Amino acid sequence: MTIASQTPREALIAAPPAATAPAPDRTPPKRRTTLTRNRWGYAYVAPFFLVFGAFSLYPFIYTAWVSLHRTSLSNIDGGTWVGLENYRNLLQSEFFWNAARNTLTIGILATVPQLCMALGLAHLLNYKLRGRTFFRTVMLMPYATSIAAATLVFAQLFGRDYGLINTFLEAVGLERIDWEAGTLSSQVAIAVIVTWRWTGYNALIYLAAMQSIPGELYEAAEIDGASRWKQFLHVTIPSLRPTILFTIVVSTIGAVQLFGEPLLFAGNGTTSGGSSGQYQTLGLLMYQQGWSNFHIGQAATTAWAMFMIILVIVGLNAVIGRLRSRADR
Amino acid sequence: MFSPSRRNAAVGAALAVLLTTAACGGSDDSADAAADYDPDAPVTLTVGTFGTMDFDNAGLYDEYMELHPNVTIEQNNIAQSAAYYKSLQTRLAAGSGLDDIQALEIGFIADVVTNHSDAFVDWAAEENADELEGNFYDWKWGQASTQDGATIALGTDSGPQAMCYRKDLFQQAGLPTDRAQVAELWPTWDAYLDTARQYKTTAGAAFLDSPASIFSSSVYQGEEAYNDEDGNPIPGESSGVESAWGYASLAAEEGLTANLSQFGDEWNAAFSNGAFATIACPAWMLGYINSQMGDAGAGLWDIAPLPGSSESASNWGGSFLGVPKDGENVEAAKELAEWLTAPEQQIKLFTETAHFPSSPAAADDPQVKDAVNEYFSGAPTGQIFGAAADGIRRTPIGPYDTQIQEAFTTALTDIASNGTSPEDAFQDALKASEQAIGG
Numbered sequence: 001m002t003i004a005s006q007t008p009r010e011a012l013i014a015a016p017p018a019a020t021a022p023a024p025d026r027t028p029p030k031r032r033t034t035l036t037r038n039r040w041g042y043a044y045v046a047p048f049f050l051v052f053g054a055f056s057l058y059p060f061i062y063t064a065w066v067s068l069h070r071t072s073l074s075n076i077d078g079g080t081w082v083g084l085e086n087y088r089n090l091l092q093s094e095f096f097w098n099a100a101r102n103t104l105t106i107g108i109l110a111t112v113p114q115l116c117m118a119l120g121l122a123h124l125l126n127y128k129l130r131g132r133t134f135f136r137t138v139m140l141m142p143y144a145t146s147i148a149a150a151t152l153v154f155a156q157l158f159g160r161d162y163g164l165i166n167t168f169l170e171a172v173g174l175e176r177i178d179w180e181a182g183t184l185s186s187q188v189a190i191a192v193i194v195t196w197r198w199t200g201y202n203a204l205i206y207l208a209a210m211q212s213i214p215g216e217l218y219e220a221a222e223i224d225g226a227s228r229w230k231q232f233l234h235v236t237i238p239s240l241r242p243t244i245l246f247t248i249v250v251s252t253i254g255a256v257q258l259f260g261e262p263l264l265f266a267g268n269g270t271t272s273g274g275s276s277g278q279y280q281t282l283g284l285l286m287y288q289q290g291w292s293n294f295h296i297g298q299a300a301t302t303a304w305a306m307f308m309i310i311l312v313i314v315g316l317n318a319v320i321g322r323l324r325s326r327a328d329r
Numbered sequence: 330m331f332s333p334s335r336r337n338a339a340v341g342a343a344l345a346v347l348l349t350t351a352a353c354g355g356s357d358d359s360a361d362a363a364a365d366y367d368p369d370a371p372v373t374l375t376v377g378t379f380g381t382m383d384f385d386n387a388g389l390y391d392e393y394m395e396l397h398p399n400v401t402i403e404q405n406n407i408a409q410s411a412a413y414y415k416s417l418q419t420r421l422a423a424g425s426g427l428d429d430i431q432a433l434e435i436g437f438i439a440d441v442v443t444n445h446s447d448a449f450v451d452w453a454a455e456e457n458a459d460e461l462e463g464n465f466y467d468w469k470w471g472q473a474s475t476q477d478g479a480t481i482a483l484g485t486d487s488g489p490q491a492m493c494y495r496k497d498l499f500q501q502a503g504l505p506t507d508r509a510q511v512a513e514l515w516p517t518w519d520a521y522l523d524t525a526r527q528y529k530t531t532a533g534a535a536f537l538d539s540p541a542s543i544f545s546s547s548v549y550q551g552e553e554a555y556n557d558e559d560g561n562p563i564p565g566e567s568s569g570v571e572s573a574w575g576y577a578s579l580a581a582e583e584g585l586t587a588n589l590s591q592f593g594d595e596w597n598a599a600f601s602n603g604a605f606a607t608i609a610c611p612a613w614m615l616g617y618i619n620s621q622m623g624d625a626g627a628g629l630w631d632i633a634p635l636p637g638s639s640e641s642a643s644n645w646g647g648s649f650l651g652v653p654k655d656g657e658n659v660e661a662a663k664e665l666a667e668w669l670t671a672p673e674q675q676i677k678l679f680t681e682t683a684h685f686p687s688s689p690a691a692a693d694d695p696q697v698k699d700a701v702n703e704y705f706s707g708a709p710t711g712q713i714f715g716a717a718a719d720g721i722r723r724t725p726i727g728p729y730d731t732q733i734q735e736a737f738t739t740a741l742t743d744i745a746s747n748g749t750s751p752e753d754a755f756q757d758a759l760k761a762s763e764q765a766i767g768g
Contacts, residue, residue: 072444073415073418073419073422074418074421074422074440074444074445075422075444076419076422077422093764094760095761095764152594155594156594159594159595159598160595161587161589161595161598161599161602161604162595162598162602178746180746181746181747182747266590266593267590267592267593267594267595268590268591268592268593268594268596269409269411269592270590270735270739272735272736272739272761275739275740275742275743275746275747276740276743276747276749276757289764291415292411292732292735292765293729293732293764293765293766294418294440295767
């Protein structure tokens with residue numbers, strides 16, 4: 001192991017820097033090719049930076065600017081400067097805290113089972129199975145479905161009077177549930193939609209990472225008498241740690257931005273997130289402020305608050321990840 | 330001389346500037362269109378509409394193009410009214426991308442009147458203003474008029490309300506089914522609630538679809554709904570809100586409604602499942618019921634007046650046509666908008682596609698007045714809705730009516746589904762409306 005990993009690095013250091021120290025007579029053509037290559041490099045990356053500037057950086061800064069103004073969609077250029085008032089209002093708004101709480105609980109309800117199931121599925125698919133490609137494709141299909149289509153189907157399944165799930169509950173002698181009315185029931189229903197869409201996607205990421213775990217580790221573990229379950233716990237999980245961290249970060253960002261599912265869950269496009277805001281997420285609150293109530297300044301403030309929350313969570317994850325890997329060393 | 334990399338950066342920057350100017354430019358044309366207007370010059374007019382406004386289905390565009398061979402009409406339709414309005418607002422803010430004629434829904438007309446009246450042609454300043462005004466119910470003309478007397482849009486259809494009921498379910502519950510006798514069951518909302526209680530005990534089912542059905546139809550029966558005379562929102566002090574909330578929260582608390590949220594999936598399914606026996610019924614709702622139930626519902630429904638309509642009728646829905654001032658074909662667009670909203674065309678829109686007129690002259694025409702709806706057991710829709718349209722009060726409307734109404738109907742649902750007390754729910758609704766208004 002050590003030899004293999006050292007060789008290329010030494011070779012790289014030892015190798016003569018051919019490009020920077022060419023023979024004197026070949027200098028002019030050489031330099032021209034490096035320059036040309038550089039120039040084309042800029043041309044190749046330019047589209048990304050132009051698009052990034054126009055559709056990410058500019059809106060990002062503009063949103064920050066708007067969040068310091070009292071402005072409405074009807075009067076988008078004529079807002080008045082209010083400084084941090086929008087932020088103060090936001091922190092005092094019970095709608096914000098309600099939405100933040102809902103976002104957190106729905107996020108946990110959706111992300112934890114989702115990642116656990118994805119890990120399990122990936123482990124199963126990592127065995128030699130007949131028709132593996134088929135199963136992998138099937139797993140990715142929910143992810144390929146549009147949120148709108150998936151949510152409409154699930155909203156009908158979770159319907160109070162004519163939903164399939166309630167029909168089933170009644171058939172086995174249980175009480176019907178008014179999924180949309182309750183806080184927990186509506187959040188569970190939304191979490192189910194999210195989980196359904198993203199489990200396969202995460203499973204494939206785990207699967208890809210599992211396949212790069214050297215087989216010798218398993219062989220060695222097996223020789224030591226470790227069961228399949230012990231192998232999973234002590235070989236697979238530790239090897240997947242960076243991947244797991246990545247999926248946690250991505251899922252967290254997705255959870256903070258959750259919007260389509262709660263918007264479409266009621267089926268009539270209202271943005272209040274249920275009769276008492278029981279499943280109004282931060283994304284939905286932002287949309288309601290901006291596009292139902294036309295208060296663009298408040299919506300921009302909410303968007304920035306969401307961004308800060310994501311930064312904090314990602315930062316926490318990174319710190320935890322670093323501490324853990326340091327502790328392992 | 331530039332080093333190559335810096336030159337590239339300069340090219341990139343120039344490109345970026347070019348792109349942004351291209352995206353933002355191109356808005357200051359037009360201006361003196363009226364001066365050199367030639368009525369026979371070939372012109373293409375665009376009409377921005379939403380939902381099913383049916384000018385095309387009633388054949389009005391074709392007829393106009395036949396009368397004016399130089400005119401070509403193109404319609405840009407967006408299915409959802411809310412999505413249509415968001416794109417209209419951003420275009421108004423940008424001052425570009427507007428169609429020659431823009432349709433405006435009643436839920437948004439007050440916002441346009443308050444915030445964008447400068448962007449539209451003022452019909453009250455036209456030479457034929459008196460004639461135009463005479464075409465419409467005064468409440469309809471008033472809804473599109475500013476405080477200082479500018480009128481920014483002409484009415485198309487309107488939404489006078491009645492109460493639709495299921496004859497078969499009434500019969501099973503031992504209630505009369507004849508529409509004259511049904512009308513006597515509910516001269517007032519209190520009487521209507523008594524009937525609902527009676528129905529609930531005998532049939533064991535909900536009498537109406539949702540508390541919203543009571544709230545949104547009775548709130549406009551008062552002197553004031555969500556705003557005072559000056560158009561300032563006063564949801565907490567309005568007499569209309571107070572009485573509508575009283576009736577609707579009683580119905581929600583006592584479980585007299587199926588507690589469906591209107592236009593949701595379950596509500597749609599409930600039509601064919603007979604989950605409720607009555608529903609507040611603006612003229613356009615007839616088409617909605619028909620499309621939900623299909624042929625199976627023919628003859629099951631009938632129409633009676635709205636409870637309390639002897640005091641005041643109520644309007645729900647309806648639209649307007651406005652002509653943006655800075656368009657390229659303002660004169661031609663004005664002609665088309667006047668023609669499309671004239672009484673004769675409103676009559677055609679009613680007979681072809683059942684949109685009720687906003688013009689008393691059209692409503693009095695025998696083609697409208699004597700109209701019956703076979704699907705609704707031959708109910709005399711022309712007379713029922715005509716009487717309602719005559720009795721509509723000129724209630725002040727404001728820019729936030731749609732949002733405030735949603736806050737209240739949402740809170741009513743909470744009473745019915747989560748057992749929240751009407752007092753708490755009212756406070757929730759007030760908080761939600763304040764959030765919608767403030768900012």
